[in-house]
Amino acid sequence: MDKLPKKDINILMGGANAKIGRDNTGYDRIMGSHGLGEMNDNGERFANFCLFNKMVIGGSIFPHKRVHKATWVSPDNVTENQIDHFCVSQRFRRSLNDVIVQRGADIGSDHHMLLGKLKLRLKKQGNRKEVPRKRYQVNRLNGATKEDFKLCLRNRFQPLASLEEEEDVETHWSRVKSAFTATCEEVLGYQKKEYNEWISQKSLDLIERRRHLKEQVNSSTVELEDQKKKR
Structure with a gap:
């Protein structure tokens, strides 16, 4: 972490098997009081790491229901823990809008997808225009x-x-x-810039054909429902 540029926004995320809990005593600068469960040994190490590197633990800041906090569930669906985390640099705390678990994502894992929402406030870098590089023929x-x-x-x-x-x-x-x-x-003389289409005409034709087929299916479904209502 020491080698990372200080002015950059550093994002730390992943599973650390670290339960941070609700008690943020001594860690109020990098933790909120909306964690899940109680802090374990790995959670204490993780919190100290974030405190030393000035990283905010996003999952502890925002109030959510339990189902939107637990990132892991046991095979018997009995035990749930918050052991996956999304952290950002402390100086960019205001840019972090939310950290929430998305249970609807089908990822084939006993871990749920953790979503972090950032809204950066970037400064405009003047009106400098890059001069296009000319190439000779x-x-x-x-x-x-x-x-x-x-x-x-x-x-x-x-x-x-x-x-x-x-x-x-x-x-x-x-x-x-x-x-x-x-x-x-x-x-x-200079080379003329060639503009290549990002999608082929064949692909466009297939997309159009798919659209027509979908319209036909939707139309047939509506007609079938109307007939059922008339009966």
């Missing part, structure tokens, strides 16, 4: 275009040969770079 460097490129570049390099040798490296490099870029713009 280098695939045109063949045949006649290749010879035109060589001739144009040679003509641009000829004036550079008459310059004084004492010219500094940066200035010389700038002239060489300008010669290359000007030649590329004149002879090759």
Whole structure:
């Protein structure tokens, strides 16, 4: 945890087999009083870990019914515990809106799905616009275009040969770079950006067909119900 950036919102979640309980004495900075059951040894270790790393245990903050707190149930459906947790950085406590168990999720486990809701308040980063990167059509460097490129570049390099040798490296490099870029713009030109559809026409047709079939099924169901009512 020490290696994580301090300004980032750190989220810690998972099953720790740690029961934190309702008593938050000594842990009121990182725990509420809405936990389930009583704290066990793993729960004490977990609470100390969160206290040391300034992490808030979300499941202890929000008041919910027991069924929305218990994250684990025994095979005989008798024992329930709150041993899975969702924690966030203490400085982002106000961004945590809720932590609740969703029993309706079919996940094939004796653990229930734990849902944490966050609402971040992000600062706007000015109006900086990224300049799109332009690429030259280098695939045109063949045949006649290749010879035109060589001739144009040679003509641009000829004036550079008459310059004084004492010219500094940066200035010389700038002239060489300008010669290359000007030649590329004149002879090759820029690549045109291609926009690829994110979904194929075949998929669109199948979606449309499925929609029509669903409408037919729904229509048939309504007609059948109307006939039953008339009888």
